[in-house]
Amino acid sequence: MELASPADVxxxxxxxxxxxxDALATVTYLALRMQRPLLLEGEPGTGKTALAEAIxxxxxxxxxxxxxYEGIDATQALYDWDFPRQILHLRxxxxxxxxxxxxxxxxxxxxxxxxxxRPVLRALQESPAVLLVDEVDRADDEFEAFxxxxxxxxxxxxxxxxxVRAAIPPFVVxxxxxxxxxxxxxxxxxxxxxxxxxxxxxEVAILRSRAPEVSETLRxxxxxxxxxxxxxxxxQKPPGVAETLDWARALHHLGTAEIDLAxxxxxxxxxxKYREDADRVxxxxxxxxxx
Amino acid sequence: MTERQPDEILLGFARALRAAGxxxxxxxxxxxxxxxxxxxxxxxxxxxLAGRATLCAGPDDLERYDQxxxxxxxxxxxxxxxxxxxPTAPFAGLxxxxxxxxxxxxxxxxxxxxxxxxxVLRQRDVSSLSxxxxxxxxxxxxxxxxxxxxxxxxxxxxxxRGDVDASRTLRASLRRMGEPADIAWRRRGxxxxxxxxxxxxxxxxxxxxxxxLRLAHRFTQVGRExxxxxxxxxxxxxxxxxxxxxxxxxxERALVAAGETVPDWSGGTRxxxxxxxxxxxxxxxGMARGAVVVVFSDGWERGDPALLGEQMARLxxxxxxxxxxxxxxxxxxxxxxxxGVVAALPxxxxxxxxxxxxxxxxxxxxxxxA
Numbered sequence: 001m002e003l004a005s006p007a008d009v010x011x012x013x014x015x016x017x018x019x020x021x022d023a024l025a026t027v028t029y030l031a032l033r034m035q036r037p038l039l040l041e042g043e044p045g046t047g048k049t050a051l052a053e054a055i056x057x058x059x060x061x062x063x064x065x066x067x068x069y070e071g072i073d074a075t076q077a078l079y080d081w082d083f084p085r086q087i088l089h090l091r092x093x094x095x096x097x098x099x100x101x102x103x104x105x106x107x108x109x110x111x112x113x114x115x116x117x118r119p120v121l122r123a124l125q126e127s128p129a130v131l132l133v134d135e136v137d138r139a140d141d142e143f144e145a146f147x148x149x150x151x152x153x154x155x156x157x158x159x160x161x162x163x164v165r166a167a168i169p170p171f172v173v174x175x176x177x178x179x180x181x182x183x184x185x186x187x188x189x190x191x192x193x194x195x196x197x198x199x200x201x202x203e204v205a206i207l208r209s210r211a212p213e214v215s216e217t218l219r220x221x222x223x224x225x226x227x228x229x230x231x232x233x234x235x236q237k238p239p240g241v242a243e244t245l246d247w248a249r250a251l252h253h254l255g256t257a258e259i260d261l262a263x264x265x266x267x268x269x270x271x272x273k274y275r276e277d278a279d280r281v282x283x284x285x286x287x288x289x290x291x
Numbered sequence: 292m293t294e295r296q297p298d299e300i301l302l303g304f305a306r307a308l309r310a311a312g313x314x315x316x317x318x319x320x321x322x323x324x325x326x327x328x329x330x331x332x333x334x335x336x337x338x339x340l341a342g343r344a345t346l347c348a349g350p351d352d353l354e355r356y357d358q359x360x361x362x363x364x365x366x367x368x369x370x371x372x373x374x375x376x377x378p379t380a381p382f383a384g385l386x387x388x389x390x391x392x393x394x395x396x397x398x399x400x401x402x403x404x405x406x407x408x409x410x411v412l413r414q415r416d417v418s419s420l421s422x423x424x425x426x427x428x429x430x431x432x433x434x435x436x437x438x439x440x441x442x443x444x445x446x447x448x449x450x451x452r453g454d455v456d457a458s459r460t461l462r463a464s465l466r467r468m469g470e471p472a473d474i475a476w477r478r479r480g481x482x483x484x485x486x487x488x489x490x491x492x493x494x495x496x497x498x499x500x501x502x503x504l505r506l507a508h509r510f511t512q513v514g515r516e517x518x519x520x521x522x523x524x525x526x527x528x529x530x531x532x533x534x535x536x537x538x539x540x541x542x543e544r545a546l547v548a549a550g551e552t553v554p555d556w557s558g559g560t561r562x563x564x565x566x567x568x569x570x571x572x573x574x575x576x577g578m579a580r581g582a583v584v585v586v587f588s589d590g591w592e593r594g595d596p597a598l599l600g601e602q603m604a605r606l607x608x609x610x611x612x613x614x615x616x617x618x619x620x621x622x623x624x625x626x627x628x629x630x631g632v633v634a635a636l637p638x639x640x641x642x643x644x645x646x647x648x649x650x651x652x653x654x655x656x657x658x659x660x661a
Contacts, residue, residue: 006330006337026340030326041349044576071446083461090469105468137577179577180520181534184348188318191326191344194353236575236605
């Protein structure tokens with residue numbers, strides 16, 4: 001990959017509409033150069049998943065996504081055999097009355113066409129690719145150990161078929177919401193970055209690139225209010241960038257030129273998702289808009 | 292500066308960071324040197340970012356990293372900054388003898404049969420024990436076996452009755468070249484539920500801190516054997532994540548590690564605020580979801596009791612079961628009148644005593660049945 005410097009990475013990401021700061025661009029550059037997985041943590045809605053998508057787009061690589069959940073195991077992450085089709089195949093062999101060589105029949109059962117490639121295997125097969133392991137903190141400890149093994153060798157062995165190895169290791173992005181502490185061994189393999197909420201100017205810029213239909217005055221006003229809300233520490237779930245975008249779009253759809261209390265209350269559901277928060281925000285907006 | 296090699300300086304920084312409490316391992320330090328070389332060692336900002344990416348493993352580390360980086364590379368004057376005072380932990384190493392208390396009480400106990408000595412100790416309030424008795428009691432903690440509570444999982448496991456397991460049945464018939472065979476059955480599996488322990492280490496609880504942390508250590512160790520997860524935090528004026536310390540197998544080492552981690556021993560209590568911080572930072576994202584949460588506190592709240600009540604209500608909506616353990620509950624004449632307890636009680640599923648080993652055993656039972 002012909003990326004020369006962190007600034008180059010930032011420019012490439014910027015071209016896809018993802019605005020990064022220098023810390024994030026540097027870490028991404030390092031991860032690409034050192035071929036290490038990138039572990040992103042941060043508040044929900046700060047663009048962890050979006051970064052992986054932007055990297056894939058800017059490098060022109062396919063994005064393979066593995067969404068983790070409780071109880072996920074290797075058959076959902078790596079590969080599985082397609083049992084119904086294998087049985088159909090057997091029946092077809094029987095009907096055709098093809099030579100009764102049982103060994104041949106069995107061998108034909110474990111053919112690559114009956115293999116269901118799941119995300120990790122697919123990322124290795126498609127070789128230069130971006131593998132996004134989303135919300136890895138939701139998976140169990142055992143799955144983490146398994147992931148560690150794949151991430152250190154970039155190969156998977158299938159007993160019936162042989163070993164699949166990536167010609168070029170995929171670029172791996174892991175995201176975590178910190179619902180639990182990840183195992184140290186996995187963290188050690190990765191480069192770590194904590195994504196914070198963006199500052200005022202960067203958030204306005206993000207809005208400009210993601211929601212160009214919204215007018216500049218509305219954009220500035222929305223971001224200004226959201227930044228003030230985030231600075232308060234009494235919200236159960238401070239709004240993320242995704243919520244800011246939703247809110248701006250909601251206001252735009254209502255034809256709002258400038259936010260007043262009525263339009264803000266009507267669209268509050270796009271910004272905060274808890275009843276307690278809604279009450280507090282309505283109260284705070286009342287004061288902020290009057291000031 | 293001097294004629295030192297860049298690698299030497301970088302590794303020295305990694306060592307300084309380790310001394311400051313960030314778990315920097317050898318391979319991490321190597322990764323740091325490598326990353327710094329990729330970015331160019333003459334750029335301070337680049338070195339800073341390289342270290343952040345390779346040496347840190349969480350937001351707690353980032354704060355320390357910033358401080359150490361500043362002290363190491365920028366403030367070359369009056370190094371180093373003062374360390375936090377050594378915690379006057381109630382258990383800073385276990386004193387074997389105490390000048391007065393140790394010899395006093397045994398006189399009564401000599402009269403009792405030796406076997407019942409243990410039984411008496413089990414019932415005694417841990418804050419009233421002499422050092423020697425505490426030492427003996429510490430040995431008794433191994434008798435506690437807090438089994439982790441269990442929950443049903445989405446995944447099934449093979450069983451001899453229950454629902455039909457279609458894919459296993461199919462697979463079995465595939466093995467017989469497509470002939471239908473026995474029907475396989477399955478049922479929902481069970482997994483250990485997460486347990487979260489919040490231990491109040493403020494001044495009014497200082498007599499119990501040692502015993503409660505031993506209890507937390509026991510929970511953690513027994514839970515791990517069964518594959519369960521037990522998370523421990525201390526609350527007081529601030530929230531401290533203690534799980535890492537509690538995972539050390541040896542209880543004495545675990546307690547020493549806890550003593551080094553917790554900055555606010557015997558301070559004040561701002562339960563409501565720390566609880567809110569816990570819920571914001573950890574609980575709501577999943578740590579407390581569906582978990583059994585045990586709060587060890589006497590409810591002497593310096594902050595606003597209304598906030599505490601609000602946060603307890605929030606906790607209860609997330610958690611599977613909320614247990615409040617109050618060491619004073621077991622004492623005669625106790626009434627739950629402290630403002631904090633009054634605010635919190637409506638949001639608790641259980642309200643238990645926790646002043647002696649016997650009550651700890653009861654608590655273990657309540658938790659494992661939750």
